[in-house]
Amino acid sequence: MVTEIAKAKLNLALHVRARRPDGYHELETLFAFVADGDVVQVEPSEADSFTITGPFGALLSGEGDNLVTRAASAFRERFGGGAHAITLDKRLPVASGIGGGSADAAATLRALGVLHGVAVDEMFDIADRLGSDVPACLFGRSAIGRGRGEQLEPVAGLPGMPVLLVNPGVGVSTAEVFRRWDGVDRGPLPVDPRAGRNDLEPPARAIAPVIDDVLEALAASQGAGLVRMSGSGATCFALFEDVASRDAAVEALAGRGWWMLASYLT
Structure with a gap:
């Protein structure tokens, strides 16, 4: 079993520059990450399963398909790896501006990468297709984001603050x-x-x-x-x-x- 923390994401600054023809917005933002967040556990299994626990888990129950399961499906389509049992301990509020589902999806990709020997750098294209914040959450370190937020430029950050x-x-x-x-x-x-x-x-x-x-x-x-x-x-x-x-x-x-x-x- 591999356990990954889906770190809460903060936008220390978020400048919206323009609406884009594709329906998204052109952004400039400073991403930072908190030490704590949701917890994702992934282990090989005979059949796929997805369990949600935690104080905010009930708000997601019954969804069936969410960014976690979509991340797992996209990983398998690209890299293989078979079926997995995934547990999401939902500790962060839902729809709250701190990464949430994007961080959960990124943590799922990282866990699957550890299990199957796939480097994080090989998964950014999957992350980009899953959502605008998923690449930043997969990167997991302070960065300036441009475009939809997926164009990342690492910065020193404020570790320990x-x-x-x-x-x-x-x-x-x-x-x-x-x-x-x-x-x-x-x-x-x-x-x-x-x-x-x-x-x-x-x-x-x-x-x-x-x-x-x-x-x-x-x-x-x-x-x-x-x-x-x-x-x-x-x-x-x-x-x-x-x-x-x-x-x-x-x-x-x-x-x-x-x-x-x-x-x-x-």
């Missing part, structure tokens, strides 16, 4: 958030992408005003540096100067009833 993720318990449709983007190109990523912005924040906040409350609470936390919404929401994050400040924020926000993940960047 304490981070707190907060989701207010609402799901936000990625398609609806992009539909409500105002179409204004506000410029490229700056030299320091952390000084950028998330162009999807305004439409996401209009759909789910509780995001305002999360951002305000994080910004008011002592020791919080960069505070921003990730992806299309509704998960927000704060980078902290030290672990003690992050943990104090967790304690201060504990009574809100929000989902929280205290971790660090990798």
Whole structure:
């Protein structure tokens, strides 16, 4: 059995530059990854099976086909390897702007690669076909993403930086958030992408005003540096100067009833 962590993905900055003729949007984003996330376990089996567990597993039960099973099918079509039993421990909120299904698919590919001797570099074409964020999640390290997000340029990142993720318990449709983007190109990523912005924040906040409350609470936390919404929401994050400040924020926000993940960047 091979176990892979489907690390939560953060967009430290996300600039939407234009709508494309193919229906996607031209993006410039700074991807970063958190040490924790969903957990995928894969082992050879006589017949294919897919089991979902974890605190958010019930939200995916009954789907039958999702990015995990599609990733496994695409791997077998390309590289062979037979049947597998796959278990997804769903620990991250669904439709929350932190990778979710894309990270699960990427973790599945990595696990299958370990089992069958296939290098990660050989699987990026599969990842690209599965979804815009899957290549970045397969890469799993800090990178600037362009195009749909699949054109990756590695950057140094901020390994070890304490981070707190907060989701207010609402799901936000990625398609609806992009539909409500105002179409204004506000410029490229700056030299320091952390000084950028998330162009999807305004439409996401209009759909789910509780995001305002999360951002305000994080910004008011002592020791919080960069505070921003990730992806299309509704998960927000704060980078902290030290672990003690992050943990104090967790304690201060504990009574809100929000989902929280205290971790660090990798």
